[in-house]
Amino acid sequence: MIRLQQASGGIDRRTFLKLSFGSGFALCAFPVGAQTAGGASPTPPAPPVPPSAFVGIDAAGTVTVTIGKLEFGQGVQTALPMIVAEELDADWSKVRCQLAPAGEAYKDPVFHMQMVGGSTSMKNCWTQYREVGARMRAMLLAAAARRFGVPPAQLKADSGVVTTPDGRRATYGELAAAALAEPVPASVQLKSPQQFRLIGKPVDRLDARDKSNGTQQFGIDMMLPGMRAVVMVHPPVFGGRVARVDTASAKAIAGVEEVYQVPLVGGATGLAIVASGFWAARRAREALRVEWDTTGVEKADSTALLARYRELARQPGTQASTADTAALATAPHRITAEFTFPYLAHTPMEPLNCTIDFRGDQCTVWAGSQFQTVDQANVAAVLGLKPEQVIFNTMMAGGGFGRRAVPTSDYLFEAAQVARARYAAGRREPIKMIWIREDDVRGGYYRPMHLHRVEIGHDGKGQVLAWKHVIVGQSITMGTPFESFTVKNGVDSTMVEGVAGSPYPFPIALQVHHPKVNVPVLWWRSVGHTHTAFVMETLVDELARSAGIDPVAYRRTLLREHKRHSAALDLAVERSGYGKRRLAAGRAWGVAVHESFDTVVAYIVEASMRGNQPVVHRVTAAVHCNMPINPRTIEAQVQGGMLMGLGTTLPGAQITLKDGVVQQGNWNDYRLATHADMPAQVAVYIVPSADPPTGIGETAVPPIAPALANAVAALTGKRYRSLPFGDVT
The missing domain is CATH 3.30.365.10 (Aldehyde oxidase/xanthine dehydrogenase, molybdopterin binding domain)
Structure with missing residues (x-):
């Protein structure tokens, strides 16, 4: 028997604000x-x-x-x-x-x-x-x-x-x-x-x-007496609903107890398989025969979206910053560039999971959550409880990169729906839900796809006369409780960070388009900086080389009023031997410096080409995060963030959709950087400071891809205009 349990889609915006922010919340730090x-x-x-x-x-x-x-x-x-x-x-x-x-x-x-x-x-x-x-x-x-x-x-x-x-x-x-x-x-x-x-x-x-x-306990390791395992079956297209299902084969598998049809976030429906253990539930998932209703649901397609984004980029958008672009018509030199960035999945090492023990008037949850207050409230809303009736235990988590900070609490929402259905059926055993990796890759949340179109007029000597910049991409926060804090005058600040407010003294006229697309999107480690840093740092490098100016010297001139940027850049240059040490034949320097989350990271890379693919041999990083609490942690975060950033350049590091279906499912077809992609030499240096600390968890990701792209340009004279790296232009 299939049971559909109706319940709220979680806390609404007003309740969210009341529960979470009380005395005034702002995503921008102060x-x-x-x-x-x-x-x-x-x-x-x-x-x-x-x-x-x-x-x-x-x-x-x-x-x-x-x-x-x-x-x-x-x-x-x-x-x-x-x-x-x-x-x-x-x-x-x-x-x-x-x-x-x-x-x-x-x-x-x-x-x-x-x-x-x-x-x-x-x-x-x-x-x-x-x-x-x-x-x-x-x-x-x-x-x-x-x-x-x-x-x-x-x-x-x-x-x-x-x-x-x-x-x-x-x-x-x-x-x-x-x-x-x-x-x-x-x-x-x-x-x-x-x-x-x-x-x-x-x-x-x-x-x-x-x-x-191996003794560290993560959320996925949670065990309780009598606990049941839950595996979900999600629609192949976002927003789809169960039309018909045959559960006979699934229920014939030893250990399978029940299959519930439950609401999913956003109005879709899915299936929850409850079994005595994970493997039985996993086998039952494969045995289920499901027909899905996708009537009236947009079926996003990456190729069609790119064409749509290109059209939007040539149309007037919402103004994010103003500047006079009249000089574009008469500038002696011009750069016109289009940059594209795909959807990205988070794929933390530990799959999404949570354990719930619902006892009617009280519920206990164990989960590796980035949003304890939000998740506690969303679980309470599904179960008809007050937040204080939900004991929410924070478990160690094996990575997240933003995926465990979801305003909808999607996987916890689903687990609460199953717990509610079980309780209504008279079952009192605790449940542990595990999303297998394919669930998250094919039906989770993504870093949005973006397209940048930039037109620059310059004098050929390093002086920018006009800069027209358009960004097209979904808003992460529109339609969420965060909208009133992050969206101003129709512009989602999380998309334009890194261009708006750039330290470079360029006259940038910035416009945005936020198309509505049936693909769920979320912050991904370093958020908007994942794409804006690449655009800005490769264009700055291109301007320097077109003027015949050393890229470091050019940045030093532009950033002379920004002491922290200058200090990080100077330290990276000094420690790397840039301009002083002779490189091996076939190698070139690449430079990038970028601020995100109030921390500046500068990279100097040494790279070569092996066929059509770049190879990174050495990376020197300098970090200005003010007071370093634990330098050992900072070094590890920079190393990890650098490798994650390099991963975005690798062929296959993208999520694509065809007819509404995500085409990737696991690490066999969604590329991540591994130990084999780590440069042979990585050195991390910290700019000394006694000022209060700033962030470090995300800041090492954005500048590494443009630093590598700039090294490739020095080697080949050609420019990458997209991530992951494909053909150079």
């Missing part, structure tokens, strides 16, 4: 925290959260820091405890970390919701987590002062021990219980950067050992 010796910026005062929500100290002196973020490879499970431990003066060898469940105390202090995104964890939590550590330290000192009869100002805290002037000592473990009874100080004095002993030092990750020996 400084937070009280003014401190470390240089953080002020915000309106708020009652301090008790440090006990974030810091636990046991009798042995082990300090456990609870963080409100998801750890999925970016290193927050080490960096945030480092911030707390620095101000706490803890013994780092005794510091541990755990991920917080969804809860009010753990909401991001800027976004006012619990989330990870936009490379903001260090930036937004810098002051908050320092104050947590400093408040806990003050309470420990107050407890020690009572014990020893000594004023707190005369006590010294160091490496988890409080010492009196006459040498009496008490460990944090001995003082912890009494410290929690002390009042939480409203304000605390934070250290100056010159006093840091942990922050800025390369530190091994707290989760490295468990990940290396």
Whole structure:
């Protein structure tokens, strides 16, 4: 029997705003925290959260820091405890970390919701987590002062021990219980950067050992007594609905219990197979015979979309920035270029999954979520509960790249629908849903397809006289609760970032088109910068070479007012030996520098050609992310982001559609970079700074593809105008 369970499509925009943002949300980041010796910026005062929500100290002196973020490879499970431990003066060898469940105390202090995104964890939590550590330290000192009869100002805290002037000592473990009874100080004095002993030092990750020996538990590893496995069957075309299904063959497989027809996000319907184990459900999926109704559903086609985008690019669009383009008609030199970028899938290593235990008046969820507040509310809406009736446990996740930050909570929405159907049928077993990779590649969310058309008039000596720029692509945020914060005057800021507000002093007239397409889109690691950086950095390089100016010298002139860009570029140039070291025959330099999420990354690459394919031999990266919390994590993030960015250049690194159906399904036909694509030499350098930290998780992705393209242009005299790399022009 097939059962269709009707339920809401999730929380609406008003509810989303009320639940998530309360005191004012903005996707654009802004400084937070009280003014401190470390240089953080002020915000309106708020009652301090008790440090006990974030810091636990046991009798042995082990300090456990609870963080409100998801750890999925970016290193927050080490960096945030480092911030707390620095101000706490803890013994780092005794510091541990755990991920917080969804809860009010753990909401991001800027976004006012619990989330990870936009490379903001260090930036937004810098002051908050320092104050947590400093408040806990003050309470420990107050407890020690009572014990020893000594004023707190005369006590010294160091490496988890409080010492009196006459040498009496008490460990944090001995003082912890009494410290929690002390009042939480409203304000605390934070250290100056010159006093840091942990922050800025390369530190091994707290989760490295468990990940290396296989004991780390991810969401997909969750096991509960009596738990059932759930595998979904999604329509082949977005928005399709089940017309007819024959379940006999599927139910004949041992272990298969039921097949439910459930609503999907956006009005489609799908099938949920429930079985005693994953393999039985997976086999049943293949045995199902389903007919789909796609009547009235747009069937997107990549070839047709490209033609449509080209037509739009030649038509007036929505103005994003203005400039006088009259000089295009009379400029002595002209560049006209079209750039294309395909849909991209996220494909994290760990497939999407969640575990739900629904008990009628309460539900417990285990998931690796970037959007705990949103996912908790969406699950509650499906089940007819209040968010506080949903206990939402954050699990370690094996990658995400934005895919686990979905306003619709698509896979959790589906799991909640199945849990609801099971409960209505009298079943009380917990369920674990796993989207196999083909589900996500063929029916998930994508980085939008984009087309840029650029016309530049210049004098042949490096001076740009006019720049007309059109971008065509779907909006990520229109129609979502984020629209009012990211879309201004009809322009989705996440699409134009990297062109609008460019540090280059060019007179850019920018227009956009946001076509409606029946393909679900979402932020993908570094969002709009994934395509805008390629366009801007290859065109800057082309302008330099057309004027006979060294590309580095040209950028230095253009960026002289932007000190952080200049510092990153200069450091990369110095460390690479650019212009000083003689390259092997058949090799050339490639340069790019780009700011995203308030961090600047500069690359100098050495590349050659092997037939028609470029080969990267060496990459020198310089990063300006202000205060480096953990240089070891920064190095790893740059290495990983660089390889991911190189992956976008590889043949096959694209999602294509034909008659509404995604043509790729897994890593056999959707190309990702692997160890074999890693350059032989990669060096990462960090520009020293004592200013409050900026982002690092996404910022290494955008500049590497244009740096490589610029090296190819130096070798061949021809330009790549699209990703992945195809023919050069």
